[in-house]
Amino acid sequence: MLKLEFNIIGGDFNQAGKASSKIKKKLKQLEIEPATIKRIVVATYEAELNVVAHASSGKLIAIFESDHIQITIIDCGPGIENIDRAMEAGFSTASKKVREMGFGAGMGLPNIKKNTDELKIESEVGKGSTISFKIFY
Amino acid sequence: MKISEIIKLTEARVVAGDSKNQLVIERAFSSDLMSDVLTLDDHHIILITGLANVQLIRTVEVADVPVVLLCRNKKATPDMIELANENAIVLLETPFSIFRVSGILYQNGLKPLY
Numbered sequence: 001m002l003k004l005e006f007n008i009i010g011g012d013f014n015q016a017g018k019a020s021s022k023i024k025k026k027l028k029q030l031e032i033e034p035a036t037i038k039r040i041v042v043a044t045y046e047a048e049l050n051v052v053a054h055a056s057s058g059k060l061i062a063i064f065e066s067d068h069i070q071i072t073i074i075d076c077g078p079g080i081e082n083i084d085r086a087m088e089a090g091f092s093t094a095s096k097k098v099r100e101m102g103f104g105a106g107m108g109l110p111n112i113k114k115n116t117d118e119l120k121i122e123s124e125v126g127k128g129s130t131i132s133f134k135i136f137y
Numbered sequence: 138m139k140i141s142e143i144i145k146l147t148e149a150r151v152v153a154g155d156s157k158n159q160l161v162i163e164r165a166f167s168s169d170l171m172s173d174v175l176t177l178d179d180h181h182i183i184l185i186t187g188l189a190n191v192q193l194i195r196t197v198e199v200a201d202v203p204v205v206l207l208c209r210n211k212k213a214t215p216d217m218i219e220l221a222n223e224n225a226i227v228l229l230e231t232p233f234s235i236f237r238v239s240g241i242l243y244q245n246g247l248k249p250l251y
Contacts, residue, residue, distance in 0.1 A: 017195035038201050042175055045199040101192050102171035
């Protein structure tokens with residue numbers, strides 16, 4: 001078992017994706033199949049972007065097990081008022097700035113769901129959200 | 138279609154990556170919406186875009202897109218070039234519009250993704 005931890009800074013789009021990029025390099029070293037690597041990295045990047053776009057800070061923990069990866073992202077953010085609505089394609093609370101960068105189209109959480117085998121979202125309004133997912137190799 | 142042929146047809150300039158890359162590109166996707174790019178399942182595609190920022194390069198790295206064409210004289214920043222080189226992404230700039238480039242490449246046999 002290998003564990004990697006990353007701090008995510010809210011609002012810092014230049015750093016967004018660094019954690020996902022490091023995870024991708026590690027998965028390549030472990031010789032995981034490219035299509036599986038893509039699913040893992042896309043889901044992780046979407047979750048990382050959510051923290052950068054909505055929260056003040058967050059932490060990403062990646063645990064590499066023998067047959068799967070477990071990713072947990074904990075943020076200090078506004079929380080999600082209605083998780084069912086946030087899961088709907090096209091529903092977005094992203095700012096204009098985020099949209100100008102090519103994101104915030106309300107496709108993030110549905111895309112995380114599409115790419116993961118198990119997904120759990122816990123959120124408390126005013127405190128933050130925790131997203132954890134598992135993807136088998 | 139070889140990258141060298143794409144460069145010739147679109148009068149593009151190579152700003153990052155290896156222009157002699159022998160990769161064969163079969164399909165293209167034109168978009169400024171990175172959220173959309175992240176939902177693509179295909180590999181070996183070229184992304185045709187008018188968006189020029191670091192997030193574009195991060196997104197194509199994550200989405201396994203090996204070639205990006207910036208249209209209408211959008212210039213890649215030094216950060217974009219560095220990140221593209223680091224990840225062996227071929228980054229091209231063309232004076233043509235997204236519409237014109239898409240038309241030329243479609244006419245010459247590049248297939249759409251959807």
